[in-house]
Amino acid sequence: MSKQTLFGALLVSSLCGGAALAQTTVIDVISPARCTPTAGRLTRCSIPTQTLTGTDFMTAVPMRTVVQRSLSGNCSTQYPLEVTLTPTGGSATRYTFLSSPSVVLRGLDRQLLTSIELKDSSAWTPTASFVDTCRISLNIDWNQVDVDSAPQAQTLIQDLQADVTTKTLQRDNLEALLDFSTAYNFMGELSNRFYAELTTETMMDLRAKSMDTSNVLLKVAITCEQPAGTPPELLLTDADRELLNQLFFNLGTLGGPGDYTKPDGSLKTVRDFLGDEAKVVIDKLAGRSTPAVRAQYQAQYQAAALAVVAAQQKLDLARVQLAPWLTP
Incomplete structure (x- = not known):
């Protein structure tokens, strides 16, 4: 035998x-x-x-x-x-x-x-x-x-190994997609909260006042003359003027109230604030992050993970079955 x-x-x-x-x-x-x-x-x-x-x-x-x-x-x-x-x-x-x-x-x-x-x-x-x-x-x-020869056995092993590699890649891609969906929702919630903090009544009032006072602030920062009789401790130094200049330019980053409100006076959403081009991208990403889609991703990932396990078990069994041709 x-x-x-x-x-x-x-x-x-x-x-x-x-x-x-x-x-x-x-x-x-x-x-x-x-x-x-x-x-x-x-x-x-x-x-x-x-x-x-x-x-x-x-x-x-x-x-x-x-x-x-x-x-x-x-x-x-x-x-x-x-x-x-x-x-x-x-x-x-x-x-x-x-x-x-x-x-x-x-x-x-x-x-x-x-x-x-x-x-x-x-x-x-x-x-x-x-x-x-x-x-x-x-x-x-x-x-x-x-099987009749070692090359035939090796070809079978290579095919099964390629199947494991393919299924592993599919599983990892689905895992990344599931992670992205979860991360997108987290980042969306985070950005909405941050945006809400930027558009409180206090912040909107600050923007309005910064626009009203910006010219005065600039004038003070660049004026060299100071009123006669100013106490020495209240005189502006060059360092004070530098700080006032920085404050003036930084106030510009607040924008104006109109940047955050619609023509009817209602508050813009994050999507409105980012503009029409961004809305297309946001809607596409949001469509891939709904609870129903996430449940679908989760089911697909679980099936893919089981497929990897099954493919690896099949490869392991094949190595046992083909050992007489693979072992010198």
């Missing part, structure tokens, strides 16, 4: 906590039980239609099921006996078992096979006659790893 065959048998028996066992089904096709013994001959043979069942188990790699003919005694005959093997959901395979020692069956996308219909598809079975020493059976070796 080859290393791959031995390992495959041990692997299947260990998968799913021992629930899956290496399995071979033996089907008797030519024997005294299937034919009528007459004068040292086996005649009028019959192969009944039957459904064969294989064990289901987890697999991360493609599978194939091999049907091998087992023959003993003198089974010489001129008739091409044949059975048809049809996996559930798959295509039929005709197997002329006297002339072919084996045939390989694969399910759709080389998935695990758990059911095969075996049917006699030769019109010559009742006519054929054999020496009574003839015994023919079909051995169905279920679900072997469908």
Whole structure:
């Protein structure tokens, strides 16, 4: 027995906590039980239609099921006996078992096979006659790893690793989107509170007074002459004038009351204050941060996170299943 065959048998028996066992089904096709013994001959043979069942188990790699003919005694005959093997959901395979020692069956996308219909598809079975020493059976070796070389095994591992990488990127992107949605709402609330503080009645009154007094402040700051009789402690120094200049220019950053109110006198919102171009961007971002959208992001993220776990588990299982080809 080859290393791959031995390992495959041990692997299947260990998968799913021992629930899956290496399995071979033996089907008797030519024997005294299937034919009528007459004068040292086996005649009028019959192969009944039957459904064969294989064990289901987890697999991360493609599978194939091999049907091998087992023959003993003198089974010489001129008739091409044949059975048809049809996996559930798959295509039929005709197997002329006297002339072919084996045939390989694969399910759709080389998935695990758990059911095969075996049917006699030769019109010559009742006519054929054999020496009574003839015994023919079909051995169905279920679900072997469908790999023949190390490069094939390595390609499977690379594909599964790429799938993990892709799913991880999708999960991380959804996590970033969810974080952005949460952060946008936080920043929106923060900016609204900050804007509310900037537009209180006191702040609006300060803006109005700063506009009314700005010219006076500028005049004082740049005038060199000072009224006669000013006490020495009240005389403006050059440092005082520098501070007054700074205050004058800084008052400009407050803006005027009209910057924060609409033509009807009502207070602008943050969106109104930032302008029409900003409104388009704000509305787009806000649309991606509603409770319903966040719930959708959360559900998508959770599904993506589970997909990463499943992909990694599949990769880990594949490494175990393909170890005979990957290990020198």
